[in-house]
Amino acid sequence: MQNEDPKTGSKLKPCPECGKPASGATLPFCSPRCRDVDLNRWLSGSYVIPGKETDPEDAE
Numbered sequence: 001m002q003n004e005d006p007k008t009g010s011k012l013k014p015c016p017e018c019g020k021p022a023s024g025a026t027l028p029f030c031s032p033r034c035r036d037v038d039l040n041r042w043l044s045g046s047y048v049i050p051g052k053e054t055d056p057e058d059a060e
């Protein structure tokens with residue numbers, strides 16, 4: 001028995017940035033631009049560089 005999810009299919013999800021119907025390769029965003037906006041927000045908001053330690057022995 002197949003369990004069909006009513007959320008999947010041909011229904012378009014609204015773009016999380018502007019609310020327009022999203023489709024194609026830029027899902028879940030409507031366009032590369034909106035994807036960029038979200039990405040930039042994510043980068044500026046919570047981007048952490050791991051391993052960036054200041055070694056006291058190497059700080060001379």
Ligand SMILES: [Zn+2]
Pocket residue numbers: 015016017018019020029030031034
């Ligand atoms: Zn959008």
